[in-house]
Amino acid sequence: MYMVRNVWKCARGKVPQCLEVVKEVRDSWASDGNKTGKIYLDYTDRMDTIAFEIEIESLDEYFNNQRSNYDELPPETVESVKQFNINTVEGSRQIWEVVP
Numbered sequence: 900m901y902m903v904r905n906v907w908k909c910a911r912g913k914v915p916q917c918l919e920v921v922k923e924v925r926d927s928w929a930s931d932g933n934k935t936g937k938i939y940l941d942y943t944d945r946m947d948t949i950a951f952e953i954e955i956e957s958l959d960e961y962f963n964n965q966r967s968n969y970d971e972l973p974p975e976t977v978e979s980v981k982q983f984n985i986n987t988v989e990g991s992r993q994i995w996e997v998v999p
Contacts, residue, residue, distance in 0.1 A: 900997040902954050903961060905990060909947040913986035914940065920983040921951050923976075928953055954997060 909917045918938070925936035933953060941948035955961045972980065 900954055900956060900999075901958060901961070902952055902995045902997050904950055904952045904993040904995070906948065906950045906993070907983075907990040908945060908988045909949060910986050910988055911947055914947050914949060916986050917949055917983055920979045921949055923979060924951065925953075958994070 907917060907921075918940070921938055925938060928934075928936045933955070935952075935954040937952045939950040939952070941950075
């Protein structure tokens with residue numbers, strides 16, 4: 900099992916817009932059966948930071964899912980991704996092995 904954490908640093912004051920997109924991502928994972936998604940907002944680090952974590956069984960399955968989802972985005976999702984990219988400054992991904 901793995902935990903994937905995506906961290907985005909938003910432009911100043913743009914967390915509300917970005918948070919809506921991250922919620923959509925979490926809901927999409929949940930509708931596909933993965934209800935492990937958690938959203939975090941910074942409390943003591945740099946301001947305007949959002950983190951999203953999800954647990955996955957397989958890295959291959961995760962990346963295949965990511966590729967196939969981005970190949971065929973519906974128009975409303977394209978607009979959400981565009982706005983998210985406009986409102987973020989940088990992002991990073993961490994992948995951790997979950998030890999039972």
